[in-house]
Amino acid sequence: MSILVYAEHNNAVLDKVTLSALAAAQQIGGDIDVLVAGKDCGAVAEEIAKAEGVGKVLLADNDAYAHQLGENVADLVAELAGDYSHVLAAATSVGKNFMPRVAAQLDVAQISDILGVESEDTFRRPIYAGNAIATVQSSDATRVITVRGTSFDPASGEGGSASVENIDIARDAGISSFVNEELAQSDRPDLGAAEIVISGGRAMGNGENFEILYRVADKLGAAVGASRAAVDAGFVPNDMQVGQTGKIVAPQLYMAVGISGAIQHLAGMKDSKVIVAINKDEEAPIFQVADYGLVADLFDAVPELEKHL
Amino acid sequence: MKVLVPIKRVIDYNVKVRVKADNSGVDLANVKMAMNPFCEIAVEEAVRLKEQGVASEIVAVTVGEKAAQEQLRTAMALGADRSILIETDQETESLEVAKALKAIVDREEPGLVILGKQAIDDDNNQTGQMLAALAGMPQGTFASEVNVEEGKVKVTREIDGGLQTLELNMPAVVTTDLRLNEPRYASLPNIMKAKKKQLDTLTPDELGVDFAPRVQTLKVEPPPEREAGITVESVEELVDKLKNEAKVL
Numbered sequence A: 001m002s003i004l005v006y007a008e009h010n011n012a013v014l015d016k017v018t019l020s021a022l023a024a025a026q027q028i029g030g031d032i033d034v035l036v037a038g039k040d041c042g043a044v045a046e047e048i049a050k051a052e053g054v055g056k057v058l059l060a061d062n063d064a065y066a067h068q069l070g071e072n073v074a075d076l077v078a079e080l081a082g083d084y085s086h087v088l089a090a091a092t093s094v095g096k097n098f099m100p101r102v103a104a105q106l107d108v109a110q111i112s113d114i115l116g117v118e119s120e121d122t123f124r125r126p127i128y129a130g131n132a133i134a135t136v137q138s139s140d141a142t143r144v145i146t147v148r149g150t151s152f153d154p155a156s157g158e159g160g161s162a163s164v165e166n167i168d169i170a171r172d173a174g175i176s177s178f179v180n181e182e183l184a185q186s187d188r189p190d191l192g193a194a195e196i197v198i199s200g201g202r203a204m205g206n207g208e209n210f211e212i213l214y215r216v217a218d219k220l221g222a223a224v225g226a227s228r229a230a231v232d233a234g235f236v237p238n239d240m241q242v243g244q245t246g247k248i249v250a251p252q253l254y255m256a257v258g259i260s261g262a263i264q265h266l267a268g269m270k271d272s273k274v275i276v277a278i279n280k281d282e283e284a285p286i287f288q289v290a291d292y293g294l295v296a297d298l299f300d301a302v303p304e305l306e307k308h309l
Numbered sequence B: 001m002k003v004l005v006p007i008k009r010v011i012d013y014n015v016k017v018r019v020k021a022d023n024s025g026v027d028l029a030n031v032k033m034a035m036n037p038f039c040e041i042a043v044e045e046a047v048r049l050k051e052q053g054v055a056s057e058i059v060a061v062t063v064g065e066k067a068a069q070e071q072l073r074t075a076m077a078l079g080a081d082r083s084i085l086i087e088t089d090q091e092t093e094s095l096e097v098a099k100a101l102k103a104i105v106d107r108e109e110p111g112l113v114i115l116g117k118q119a120i121d122d123d124n125n126q127t128g129q130m131l132a133a134l135a136g137m138p139q140g141t142f143a144s145e146v147n148v149e150e151g152k153v154k155v156t157r158e159i160d161g162g163l164q165t166l167e168l169n170m171p172a173v174v175t176t177d178l179r180l181n182e183p184r185y186a187s188l189p190n191i192m193k194a195k196k197k198q199l200d201t202l203t204p205d206e207l208g209v210d211f212a213p214r215v216q217t218l219k220v221e222p223p224p225e226r227e228a229g230i231t232v233e234s235v236e237e238l239v240d241k242l243k244n245e246a247k248v249l
């Protein structure tokens, strides 16, 4: 078996979720190559070359891949895929965007968002917002797979010394172009990587009130998330949404503040090690998954929590 | 410009699903079914484009069992002009659906295809991207804003780090995210009118697509249950438990 893992990065640094995709590849077993596609992204290739278990790093450094345009990246990956039995990428907004195109170009299915590897052709994945776990077996020659980062302990980023090979394939489909990007700036840890996440829901009332969560987060080195209701209401940006159709998190500690616990929200945080819920309604469904529930008004409880830390 | 809107009939998002005792799947008997919420957003976007005079005709299409006519009627009550059922009793896979949709794209030649980003049953998030690849079209996935301007469409996308705007040549594929719009409800007169709108039925055979499954579901299990926790009486007690019992602070 030979596996191609697609590296996630911003042209400067490797996104650690790549190490989780690498871990999934190691569980499948076989030779593992990593593809770094981007522009001026040589440092990323050097970084992933040091990861454990990487055979070879393929570096496609070209304007066409600068913004990870799905059309261009898919053409590149589909062209390389012929040499591999599996193609893996993390189930991020980049991976989810281009990988199905790769699958369609290869005329194979995509197995989305796997949680577990049973064998080279059999995988576990969540369906129905994680209310059921399906074990699926693929009969395709090339398996195109996206990997849920929180379900695989990252492979070590140290100990390897893979070679970096430049590949001179420029695929510019010429049908889409990048206009601009508004990226959230935050000094807090990334939602996906944080050990502690504190999330606010509709009950926060407005964006300013999130300040009380930020203060707690800053004391704990935590990331701040939100429910869909809080994002839809414009309290906070979309990249903070946790849930079935937002980000999946599985920190050591997840605190849900003024969040009712709809299944779509639970789908994104239910695998956290310890869950705390602060809600003034003792009947709120979030209490059914919480290890520690506090029935209280958040506007009293959160400032008090900050004081006790 | 014609807009094609593929929609899927799925379990209603409020229903708590149960896994069947024999682990063969989830129990769909007597369960409320509905249009996939992201498809409602897709229909709404198409209707708004028509209201703005950008779109001239909206065609809704679904691949599935006969009962999915119900969701096509809903789409027409919301503003689709006509609809197509590609009828099959088999469980469909995204690649097959994308192939069937590609055949419809070839027939209808839409300027835009608007799909949901994800069906909330299989949570695949792939059909739109597959269709785009098969049809050689660009894609604007996870859209929170769509603007059509002179043969191009600008799509703002919800990405992990924030928002990204792309410009796509048309025809193009767009998949909807939650913030694109807030779907309207169908009015009673429109529900009545939808009953008279055109609904064509085709088979995969007639479209020349082969529904050969690639992925076999071996079993479906409930997720691990979380043990019920405890209620703490005060913030102080909470902090104490987190420090000394759970040891996460």
Ligand SMILES: Cc1cc2nc3c(=O)[nH]c(=O)nc-3n(C[C@H](O)[C@H](O)[C@H](O)COP(=O)(O)OP(=O)(O)OC[C@H]3O[C@@H](n4cnc5c(N)ncnc54)[C@H](O)[C@@H]3O)c2cc1C
Residues within 6 Å of the ligand: A200, A201, A202, A203, A226, A227, A228, A229, A230, A241, A242, A243, A244, A245, A246, A247, A257, A258, A259, A260, A261, A262, A263, A264, A265, A268, A278, A279, A280, A281, A284, A296, A297, A298, A299, B013, B037, B038, B120
């Ligand atoms: C297709 C689809 C996808 C979705 N995807 C997601 C997703 O990815 N993520 C997600 O989160 N949701 C998602 N949802 C939405 C989900 O169904 C819920 O509507 C949403 O999670 C509710 O957010 P909430 O808990 O903040 O708001 P509410 O349900 O309104 O809950 C607010 C809670 O705050 C409590 N409260 C009020 N005031 C106070 C106070 N002063 N102090 C303490 N507690 C208080 C209330 O008791 C209540 O429990 C999705 C829905 C659909 C249909």
Ligand SMILES: Nc1ncnc2c1ncn2[C@@H]1O[C@H](COP(=O)(O)O)[C@@H](O)[C@H]1O
Residues within 6 Å of the ligand: B005, B006, B007, B008, B036, B038, B039, B042, B061, B062, B063, B064, B092, B094, B097, B114, B115, B116, B117, B118, B119, B120, B122, B123, B124, B125, B126, B127, B128
């Ligand atoms: N059987 C189907 N018929 C028509 N459209 C579908 C079907 N399955 C999926 N789609 C479309 O593809 C989107 C994404 O679905 P999925 O890739 O299955 O998560 C849905 O929101 C629909 O717009």
